[in-house]
Amino acid sequence: MKRQILVTSALPYANGPIHLGHLVEYIQTDIFARFQRLRGHDVAYLCADDTHGAAIMIRAQKEGRSPEALVADMAVQHQRDFAAFGMSFDHYGSTNSPANLAACTGIWQRLRERGMVVERSVERLYDPVQKTFLADRFVVGTCPRCGAADQYGDSCEACGATYPATELKNPRSAHSGAAPELRPSTQLFVRLEPLQGFLTQWTQTSGALQPEVANYLAGHFLDKPLQDWDVSRPAPYFGFEIPDAKGQYWYVWFDAPVGYIAATMEWCERTGRSLDAWWRDPRCEIVHFLGKDITYFHTLFWPALLHVGGYQLPRRVQIHGFLRVNGEKMSKSKGTFVTAARYLQFLDPEWLRYYYASKLSGKIDDLDFQVDEFVGKVNSDLVGRVVNLASRSARFVETTGLSARYPDDGGLFERAAAASEAIAAAYEACDFREAMRLVMTLADAANEYVEKKAPWTIKKDPARAAELQDVCTVVLNLFRQIAVYLQPVLPGLAAKAGALLGSPCDAWAAVATPLVGVRVAKFEHMMARVEAEKAQAMFTPEPSAPAATPTPSTAQAPTPAPATPAGGDTALAKEPLAGAITIDDFQKVDLRIAEVLAAEAVPEAKKLLRLTLSLGGGVTRNVFAGIKGAYEPDKLVGRLVVMVANLAPRKMKFGMSEGMVIAAGTDGEVYLLSPDSGAKPGQRLH
């Protein structure tokens, strides 16, 4: 039965380049889409750039151009990268499109009709100079958790904390620099509670979600009344102005997923198809691929919007984990944050497709990119086993072609054909790892056959020419079956296999019937081996900036233990220098020498020590410091540290914190600062 399948990948944000982490998702989705096409189903693979939001607006402003220009530029970059990695989108759109506005408007009207939009006044930060409300991203200040300066109002890039903009310390407007004030703002909310029953049932019983995901939703959201969803943002905002609420814009997460529908609309328009056949017909299977970070948008809000909008709900939401590199989070300073464009400078895209396929299990687990494993898998599986089959047989039949009848092969071809359904089931379940494993056992069997038949020996005897041709006919047919099975992962290799035998590997059914009597083209290399050095080089940070190399005069200085090979400026790369401030700015900060009178771990806290600091003359301060992991409380008592003495006190879960202890560190390292001997508690730093 021919199925109709609409496949999507999450829309990449137009604020940054495509990197190896993104590619886990796009490659996974593309393999699924290509597999379904290969099986003869009707597939639409749709994607688009996610273009709206304050982050885009700010960046455009910084770069002195319009958001539209920025977004157009990123669209070109993204699509160039995707093309290089073989993404077979049927259409690639943008959320900043008339189609998307139309689709959003339609859903919005239905929400209004059902009384699901409510207006409420919320306290928001207001820029008194510009006379405008500020989106979270337009407020900058000090992170309330880690104290990093110049962080946006929604989350901290240094420590990853998220918080309401009102908690930011020393907040300033990104427009005017003025201190924002709290003012009531009228905003629009979508009520989700009326759909609680519907969403509970859908998430728990539809089978669309992986079990862990259903559990997560049940335990985190559905166990209490669903909160209203704040879907509007005050101007200025790069996005769609809400048609019936002037000055209010849809929050980017409202119009982003609607982009799936908009992309389908554009595709239907272009190809003369019907949108309803893909979005309002239960026979169409909608499959969303996305990362675990955006789970709840796609499993609560999005189904709610679809339901109210009269659209078909996804048949499946396939959620994957994050990419790690050699067991660690991707990191710019460690060079493991590799963009698609950088990968292409070093390595072949098909290698990555295969490597990811061989690791993807369809579960939500993170996926670890290990350089050695990557090199080993590609070289031994693909070059050593698969391509090698063609390489060790094709040359023998370049002049004769394949035998006219398929010879007896002891059941090898038939067995490989019989594996078809097991392999297909693995692909269907997105257990590509299992699919690759099954295919490789076929390659093993084929190589054993070559070994046993020893065509190179047969060749020495002219009387056995027919036998030689038969053996190669078997081997090349086994190779072709494998090429077909791998086509969703390695379309390039499959195309080369098709060219070799003059018959395309473009249908799953081709594995059932051996090819006979055809000519065999001159054999050419099908895939190069990975050079381990190149893979290694790709993950090595570019030696950056001149400042890193020590000048001769400083070369005598004791060299700190070199944790990183080249450069040594990773801390600077990780946390670039902040913008210039005046001496007046600096003098606002009152830094003092303080003596640690007492220190104790806060048992309930992961990172906190409670310090009692003396500023001399009997003045003490109670300060919580996130240094539990790095310092023993006992060893701190008596030592001098530097503290921010005029930081506004802050109520924490464990008590009042009346200041902050200065420490250096990147990625969880912590190094307290000490003055030279002679300094006394209470002295100010100038």
Next chain:
RNA sequence: GGCAGGAUAGCUCAGCUGGUUAGAGCGGCGGCUUCAUAAGCCGUAGGUCGCCGGUUCAAGUCCGGCUCCUGCUACCA
């Protein structure tokens, strides 16, 4: 702290509803082969299945507790 997921050979992982001597690939070691992109084939060594207790004729597989990792979250989507 809450929630979720995980802990099985050096590495990456399979082990379904409990049942014979716990598996695969890679890597290691030993041999064979030389058609092939120094590819291939054969053989072999590696595991107290995180820890403790329980249920059972029988537990990696079920139950309870604990330890450690990962992610999300921390009065909030």
